[in-house]
Amino acid sequence: MNFARKIYRKNIAAIYGCAIFFALISCDEDLTQINKNRNNNFPSQIINNANIIQRDSGIIKLRATAPLIEKYEFIDSPYVVAKKGISILFYDKTKPKQPGKITAKYAKFNEKRKMYEARGNVKIVTSENQIFAMQSVKWDQVKRLIYTSDTVFVTDKDGSTLVGAQGMKAKDDFSEYTFFNNSGNINAKKIPEKSK
Numbered sequence: 001m002n003f004a005r006k007i008y009r010k011n012i013a014a015i016y017g018c019a020i021f022f023a024l025i026s027c028d029e030d031l032t033q034i035n036k037n038r039n040n041n042f043p044s045q046i047i048n049n050a051n052i053i054q055r056d057s058g059i060i061k062l063r064a065t066a067p068l069i070e071k072y073e074f075i076d077s078p079y080v081v082a083k084k085g086i087s088i089l090f091y092d093k094t095k096p097k098q099p100g101k102i103t104a105k106y107a108k109f110n111e112k113r114k115m116y117e118a119r120g121n122v123k124i125v126t127s128e129n130q131i132f133a134m135q136s137v138k139w140d141q142v143k144r145l146i147y148t149s150d151t152v153f154v155t156d157k158d159g160s161t162l163v164g165a166q167g168m169k170a171k172d173d174f175s176e177y178t179f180f181n182n183s184g185n186i187n188a189k190k191i192p193e194k195s196k
Contacts, residue, residue: 041072044073046068048068050064059093062091064088068084077110077111077113080108082106085103085107086103087102092127095127100127102125103121104118104123114140117138118138128174130155133154135151144173145169145170162185
């Protein structure tokens, strides 16, 4: 009798052990399924009334202000977005006291591709006081290229104008640029030598 009770108790313990093991496996499978179905497209960081300064070797390269900046990093292609508009001052080493400026109603930065996008009444003022106005523009930071297919209106500080009806592409320092289907009355001396 004593021997039969020991076998019975071992069988009960083995059955409970198997039940716990299978319960854990099914829980792990459920957690995996839950993680697959989870929506990760939510901001991991939110900055209200942002005032961001980017420096290189102690020298200010960029100063950005925005009512709201959100960072989405738990997705395949992380990005930072300013949905309520942004204003950026960018500083040139040759003219540190006269920064250029970009304003837009919306801006987005794709971290993997190093691609910036601005939309909605985009206005770029260079350190030479040339004003570029358009509805959208992209900046490929890797290629150092700014481009748009929107109509671009350029106004020089002397009041002369140029219209690129089918967009433009430019080096990100505006030392060279090309306008597509352009017209206007801009002074040829104001156009960078390489862009003529």
